[in-house]
Amino acid sequence: MNRHFVDIIKQFIREKGLQDLSSDGWSRMRQAEKDINSGKINSSDAAIEEFLKERDFQIKVDRHGKEDLKKKLDRN
Structure with missing residues (x-):
């Protein structure tokens, strides 16, 4: 899983036009990025769930958006 979680999230928010x-x-x-680096979070699905807890992203990010984010996280 990619170690640059915050950068990927920033890019994803801009691409999808979501509220910052x-x-x-x-x-x-x-903190989630630190948890990824330390091994507390070891799957992209768990990292995505941390992101979706913010604002109303659980509703605004559809299945395709989640799949896109998962690909970006798993790429490196």
Whole structure:
């Protein structure tokens, strides 16, 4: 799984035209990136779930968006 989780999330938000995260939301994304690097989060599905907990992304990001994000995370 890609170790640059925050950069991928930033790019995904811009591409999909989603509302940007708050500073607290970005803080949680940086923590998720640390958890990925330490091995606490070891699957792209778990990382995506952390992202979808923010704002109303669970509703706004459809199945195809989730698949696209999963491909980006798994690419490296």
